[in-house]
Amino acid sequence: MGSEWFRSLTSMINGFVTAVYGERVEVRISGRDPVVAFRSRSAGVIVVGDSVMLEQVKGEGKETGWRVAGVEPRQRCIWRSSKRRRSRLVVANVDRLCIVSAVEPLPREGLIDRYLVAAEWQSIPSVILLNKVDLEEADGVLGRLQVYTVLGYEVLPVSARTGTGVEKVAEILSEGLTVLVGHSGVGKSALMNCLLPGVDLKTAALSQATGKGRYTTSVATAHLFRHGILVDTPGIREFGLGDILPGQVSIGFREIRTKQERCRFADCSHREEPGCAVRVAVGEGGISEARYNSYLRIRKSVEAGEG
């Protein structure tokens, strides 16, 4: 915006970020319409879910605008992985992860485990949805997800097409900031449309406010839902684990986390070490082999720096 703008400290106001498009940030302030704020370079990274301080700036004419003056410390984040750098932040201040899977395409347990690691190591509660239960193979696929029910996760059968289970999901997601994640094609958009009928999910308030359409797609967009916030993540292809350490990966597996207290070495990686209680449990069937293999794969990728 440059020199014709000058700072006028008439008001500072707090809000949370609902979308990010390049230098422009959509911010919701309680009790009023969302505003579009400019991100000064010094403000650094800003993502959906961030709690920000805005300052009002006045132009030489009568127009006023908003600028992000600061970002409050973040907790519980979602990242996407990046080959070049380590993970890039996508959503901050997450209260719940909603992992969407489907009868078709079949659930990829390795990916579900990766989402669960991201949730568990940051103490983010999570629920797992099985969408498209209107399809014939539903019972068989639900059976495959039984392993997560046994671990204490809520696995909810739903159908965005018929509406089955949607009200139950709506109740669970009605408070706090929930992020929907899942492989493309599982029906995240269809579910969002069920939960938020009438909201044009493709058109954020930002494009209306600027009248210029979207510059680039925001990787995540927040929508108010009942007393909470739903965040769709259509742009995340590769899901990252942030700055998790190799030794923290086992925290992401509830059954390993509880078992590892009995390993001989406190820093046991549960691979070759003698006296490993986790490998004994895998041998005896107390820990599923698929989950253990998931653990090994995720740990290896974290060790390789592929957060």
Ligand SMILES: Nc1nc2c(ncn2[C@@H]2O[C@H](COP(=O)(O)OP(=O)(O)O)[C@@H](O)[C@H]2O)c(=O)[nH]1
């Ligand atoms: N049979 C069935 N198809 C669904 C359901 N939900 C979504 N679909 C279909 O699955 C495909 C992918 O849905 P979409 O919402 O775009 O998935 P996304 O990539 O996760 O956002 C579309 O063709 C939808 O019509 C459902 O509950 N039942």
Ligand SMILES: [Mg+2]
């Ligand atoms: Mg989609």
Ligand SMILES: [Zn+2]
């Ligand atoms: Zn061990």
